[in-house]
Amino acid sequence: MLAKNIQTQKLYAIKIISKDDAEKVNLATFQRVLKNEVEILQKxxxxxxxxxxxxxxxxDIVFLENGKQILVFYIVLEFAEGGDLFEYLCVEGRSFSEEVARYYFQQLIDAIEYLHNTQEIVHRDLKIENLLLDKDYQLKIADFGLSINKYGNYGLGVMFSRVGTRNYMAPELLEKRPYRGTSVDIFAAGxxxxIMATGTWPFDNRANxxxxxxxxxxxxxxxxxxxxxxxxxxxxKSPNRVLSEDFKDLVVKLLAYNYTDRLIIEEIKDHQWFRGDLPTQDTLKTEVIKLKMQSVNQRIAQEIKPQMSKNKQTSNFNSGREKPKGIMRNYSHDINHHQGERGIKDDNLIQIETEISNDVSCISSTMSSDIADINNEYSSGLIGFFQSLIGYNQWYWLYSKMQCKRNQLRIKKRTIQELDSDSASDHEQQ
Known part of the structure; x- marks a missing residue:
């Protein structure tokens, strides 16, 4: 959700969830996960x-346009105007040139090095949906809901929780073996x-x-x-079918089956491909903007087709929609793995966005049902739900779709218990 500072007119991104949605799983657990992300981001x-x-x-209490008041929890974040990398690479036949891919990969590795070596934190859910671009088309890593100290809960540097996004998971995660967070971050970066350089996956299904x-x-x-x-x-169908030998060498070393065979940060930075030529800022912006416009055009076309089908009195909202090809959006956990598919397809995303834009009341019901499906299929239970719930890729950046206003002059901020008390009183009156 997008918000504007009334005084400065500056835009911010808000990750927001109502108390009602959080309680559908477990309020205390939700607050603990959210607190973990906040504590990490503060560092x-x-x-x-x-x-x-x-x-x-x-x-905090907010008011909807219909007068309803709800209790919400939120995080206000820097707004990345460029959106996530998925929006640039989600259609078949699209990818960055090797120079542009190198430019963003250098920024990604620089940030990972800072996380691993300076802050001793591992991300554990790196993917193109969690890599954003700001107004100057500079990379920003987002979504630290699954992040943890790199030494783990026992201080040994070994972890056991199977979390992340399946198509980006290292084999040791998929095989439910103990793992090192630094190594799975390197694998995901690979x-x-x-994806950035080819517009395709390095696996037919996943790394097993x-x-x-x-x-x-x-x-x-x-x-x-x-x-x-x-x-x-x-x-x-990849625009970059002819790849440099240096690129090929780097990729296979990042995706090595044994974590001990994967390159470490210092080796990555010293690799011949990593130290290659970078695009000029004009070249970078021209290429990135072109891909973004193609994505926008495709999104418009996908939204028009269902409407045209509806006008022809088709019975199914999706009957006239072609499924997009290429890199599909992988939500926090692939709910279609048992069917051999690669994740939730973009047509689901389009439908959710359309419903939200038509009626603000759909936000809660639509997202709750979607996330519940993810939770039911994901073996790690609650953590799968919460990562899906507060991940960047689950929040739709909407301009003026939902007007949440505080009314501090009329009422004081009230606690969860007071809201529950009000609700109980309403039932008694009925």
Whole structure:
């Protein structure tokens, strides 16, 4: 959700959830997860990491346009006007040039180095949906809901919680083995790099021993991997089918099956590809803006098609919509893994956005049902729900869609208990 400071006119992003939605799972657990993100963000100060501005973890009263009052929890964050990288890469046949991919990968690695070495924090959910661009098209890492100290709960540097996004998960996570947070961040960064430069996934499904692409990396048959990828349907439509040998070498070393074989930060920064040429600012902006406009045009087309079908009195809202191809938005946890699919498709996202824009009352009901589905399919239970709930990719950046106004002159801020008391009184009167 987007908000504006009335005095300065500056825009901010707000991650907001009502008490009612939080209580559908567990209010105390939700507050603990949100508190973890706030505490981590308070420690961070880096040009490529989104900044925390304000927060309220105790709850605050807001008023909707219909006069209804609700209790909400929120985090106010720096607004990244450029949106997330997914918006630039979500259509087949689109990717960054190697130079632009290198530009953003350098910023990503610089931020990861700061997290790992300076702040001793691991992100654990790096993906293109959590990488934002500001007004100057500079990268910003967002969404620290799953972040933790890199030494883990026991101080040994080993972790056991299976969290993150399946298509970006390192094999040790998928195989439910103990893992090092720093290594899974490096693996996810490798997936991000591959997507940026090719517009495709480095796996047919995900990084396990059964995957027809990743099995070549497991066997260290790197020529076989690139040969198989080059013959895939996705690669045939990639604008960057001819990749540099340095790029290929770096990618397979980032995606190594054994975490001990993966490059560490210092080795990445010393790699020949990493130290290659960068685009000029004019070239960067021209390429990025072009991809963004293509994304916008595709989004408009997708929204028009269902409406045209509806006008023809079709019975199904989605009947006239073509499913988008290419890199699909991967929500915090892939709910379609048992069907062999890669994640929630963009048409679901479009429908949710359309419902929200038509009626503010849809925000709660639509998101609750969507997130409940994710929670039911994800084996780690609550943590899957909460990451889905407060992740950047779940919040739709809406201009003037929801007018939440505080009425501090008429009432005082009230507690959760007081709201519950009011609700009980209403039931008694009825």
């Amino acid at each position: 961070l100060n880096h040009q490529n990491i989104i900044k925390l501005v304000e927060f309220n973890l105790e709850g 997936v991000v790099l591959f 021993t059964l995957d027809k692409l990743y099995k070549f990396i497991i066997m260290k048959d790197y020529e076989g991997f690139w040969r198989e990828w080059g013959q895939s349907e996705d690669a045939q």
